[in-house]
Amino acid sequence: MRPAIDLSGRRALVTGGASGIGEETARLLTELGAAVAIADIERDRLGEAQERTGAAAAVAGDVADADDVERMVAEAAAALGGLDLVFNSAGIGDDLVPLHEQAVERWQRVVDVNLRGTYLVCRAAGRIMLEQRRGAIVNVSSIVGLGGFPGRTAYGVAKAGINHLTRTLACEWGPAGIRVNAIAPAYTLTPMVRSLLDRQVFDPGRLERRTPLGRLGETAEMAQAAAFLLSDWASYITGAVLPVDGGWSAYGAAGDVDAIRHEGA
Numbered sequence: 001m002r003p004a005i006d007l008s009g010r011r012a013l014v015t016g017g018a019s020g021i022g023e024e025t026a027r028l029l030t031e032l033g034a035a036v037a038i039a040d041i042e043r044d045r046l047g048e049a050q051e052r053t054g055a056a057a058a059v060a061g062d063v064a065d066a067d068d069v070e071r072m073v074a075e076a077a078a079a080l081g082g083l084d085l086v087f088n089s090a091g092i093g094d095d096l097v098p099l100h101e102q103a104v105e106r107w108q109r110v111v112d113v114n115l116r117g118t119y120l121v122c123r124a125a126g127r128i129m130l131e132q133r134r135g136a137i138v139n140v141s142s143i144v145g146l147g148g149f150p151g152r153t154a155y156g157v158a159k160a161g162i163n164h165l166t167r168t169l170a171c172e173w174g175p176a177g178i179r180v181n182a183i184a185p186a187y188t189l190t191p192m193v194r195s196l197l198d199r200q201v202f203d204p205g206r207l208e209r210r211t212p213l214g215r216l217g218e219t220a221e222m223a224q225a226a227a228f229l230l231s232d233w234a235s236y237i238t239g240a241v242l243p244v245d246g247g248w249s250a251y252g253a254a255g256d257v258d259a260i261r262h263e264g265a
C-alpha cells in the first residue's frame with residue numbers, strides 16, 4: 001500500500017464548510033480519517049453539506065461575531081471530543097468597485113468576515129490547542145493578499161492581514177507545538193467564481209493566459225494543499241503562506257504567459 005496522509009484520530013473544525021473550498025476540504029479530511037465539524041453562517045445548507053462531506057458535526061454562526069465563534073468552537077470541540085486541526089475557509093468576496101465608491105460599512109464587513117473571523121477562530125481554537133500543546137491551523141488567504149488588485153481593497157487588505165496573522169501566530173505558538181500556515185489560492189472553480197464567470201465579470205480566457213499552468217484551480221487542489229499542511233507530513237512547516245495558484249504569483253512579465261508559450265512551441 002502506498003503511504004498516504006493519515007489523519008485518523010484527529011479532530012478538525014472547518015469554517016465555511018457548507019460550500020466551495022471549505023466543503024471540499026471537509027470531505028477530504030474526513031476521507032483521510034479525521035473527525036470533522038463544519039461551521040457556516042448558512043444554517044439551511046449545513047445539513048446537506050454534512051451529508052456530502054461525511055462530517056460528524058455541523059455548527060451554525062457568524063465567524064465575525066465573537067460570541068458566535070466562542071460557541072461554535074466549543075460546540076465543535078464538545079461534539080468531536082477535542083480539537084486538533086482548524087481550516088479557516090469562511091470568507092466573502094469584495095464588491096469590485098473603486099475604493100472611493102465603496103460604502104464604509106461594506107468595506108468593514110468584508111474585512112470583518114475574512115480577517116476578524118480568522119482571528120477570532122484562531123483565538124478560540126488556540127486556547128484549546130495551547131492547553132494540549134498540539135495543533136495545526138491552516139488559514140485561507142488569496143493571491144489578492146499577495147499583490148494589488150483594483151476593486152478589491154477590503155478583500156486584499158483582509159487577506160494580507162491573514163498572511164501576517166499566520167506568521168505572527170506561528171512564531172507565538174510554535175514553542176507550544178502549534179503550527180499555523182496559510183494557503184493562497186488563485187481563481188478556483190467554486191460556486192462563487194462560477195457565478196462571476198457566468199455573469200461575465202471575469203474573462204476566463206484572460207485568467208487562463210495569465211496563469212503559467214494555463215487553467216483555473218479546482219477545489220480539490222486547494223483541499224489537498226490544506227490537508228498536507230494540516231498533517232504530520234508538514235511537521236516542520238509553520239508560518240508559511242503557500243500559493244496554490246498555478247504559478248500566478250510567480251509570473252512577473254508583461255502580457256500573457258500564453259503568447260510566449262505558443263510562439264515558442
Ligand SMILES: NC(=O)c1ccc[n+]([C@@H]2O[C@H](COP(=O)([O-])OP(=O)(O)OC[C@H]3O[C@@H](n4cnc5c(N)ncnc54)[C@H](O)[C@@H]3O)[C@@H](O)[C@H]2O)c1
Pocket residue numbers: 015016017018019020021022039040041042061062063064088089090091092093113117140141142143184185186187188189190191192193
Ligand atoms: N474561489 C476562489 O477563487 C478563491 C480564491 C482565493 C481565495 N478564496 C478564499 O477561499 C475561501 C472559500 O471561498 P469559496 O470560493 O469556497 O467560497 P464559497 O462562497 O463557496 O464558500 C464560503 C463559505 O463561507 C461561508 N461564510 C461566509 N461568510 C461567513 C460568516 N460570516 N461566518 C461563517 N461562514 C461564512 C459561506 O456561507 C460559504 O458556505 C474564502 O476565504 C475565499 O476568500 C477563494
